[in-house]
Amino acid sequence: MPYFITSTILFVLGLVIIYWVHNQYHLDIVVTPKPPPAEGAPLVSICIPARNEENNIRRCVESALGQDYPNIEVIVLDDRSTDATLTQLTEIASRDSRLIPIHGSDLPVGWAGKPHALFQASAVARGAWLCFVDADTFLKPQAISSVYAKALETEADLFTIMNEQILGSFWEKVVMPLVMTALSVGFSPRKVNDPSRRDAIANGQFILIKRSVYDLIGGHEKVKDQIVEDKAISEQVKWNGHRLIIADGMQVASTRMYTSLATMWEGWTKNIYLGLRGHPALLLLGAFAALLALIAALFLPAWPLLGLNWYFKGGGWLALGVIIESILVWGYLITIRAKMASKMKISGWYALTTPLGAGVFAAMMLTSAWKVLSGQGVTWRGRNYRPK
DSSP states (O other), X not given: OHHHHHHHHHHXXXXXXXXXXXXXXXXXXXXXXXXXXXXXXXXXXXXXXXXXXXXXXXXXXXHHHTOSOSSEEEEEEEOSOSSSHHHHHHHHHTTOTTEEEEEOOOOOTTOOHHHHHHHHHHHHOOOSEEEEEOTTEEEOTTHHHHHHHHHHXXXXXXXXXXXXXXXXXXXXXXXXXXXXXXXXXXXXXXXXXXXXXXXXXXXXXXXXXXXXXXXXXXXXXXXXXXXXXXXXXXXXXXXXXXXXXXXXXXXXXXXXXXXXXXXXXXXXXXXXXXXXXXXXXXXXXXXXXXXHHHIIIIIHHHHHHHHXXXXXXXXXXXXXHHHHHHHHHHHHHHHHHHHHHHHXXXXXXXXXXXXXXXHHHXXXXXXXXXXXXXXXXXXXXXEEEOOO
């Protein structure tokens, strides 16, 4: 009986936690394709930082130049790339004068790489709106028109979108959906969009901000030492009384963040580390998330097997009840994860890899937490950043 009671408690908790975790991602504002403005469209400066992006930069820049919005310039800051990034930019610029390639200067003391790159790009930009786009992000032709229209509609000073994530490799499809779910728990879009709350976050893959507001908050110079500069910029915007909006932009932009387990590990442990550093409450939330991930990775697969073992050892109807409870929790989880997989345009069968993905996610969380507690730094894009 104690085993059955324990299983029943876990059964109820499991259903409640699964439901709660998967009902935090409320992107109530959705960007849908819109036609370009009829007249009087202000200049939008699309600013793209690029460091060794030869595999992405052509597609990224050509998608930016292919906008139906009538008044754009595209500024690409080549951050001292050692590959063919600059060669490709020079070739594209020779065909389209709207592209302005800039040679990045050496990284000054006290600056992180991406804030410095965007600081240099924004110094050249002439637009009334600045649009920061990552080099691994690809815009649909209606992207700027659609986001600009929604920014006006919501009276946003900074408008950022969650892009469609392009998932190619096995490990991307296993891990990325779980990471995106975890992010929705840590940063609720509804709280971010509520001007009465301090919750603030932005997606650096696509940020549209009024130039006047950007200058008022001090631009990227204000957050010059922040590797996660998008969150830092969003905080400066919102905490200084300006309007911050995060929206679903999957119909107008897509991103290929990582292409392998190694690049995902480097990128996400960096992001998680920087999110947890200096925030005790988030560190506790991270520990809770790691615990849930470990339970999903280790206990969930073992639960029905334990019940089955007990049944064959004479557990009778109590053991059968444990088996049924475990299967119901499994079925509920797999159903929800299959729906998430479908939204991310991958096969629903990847829901069955949830324990594997949860194990990798737990390892990333624990690694980042250890870096925080031990005072270690992180390495990103060949640069090492250590806490002050």
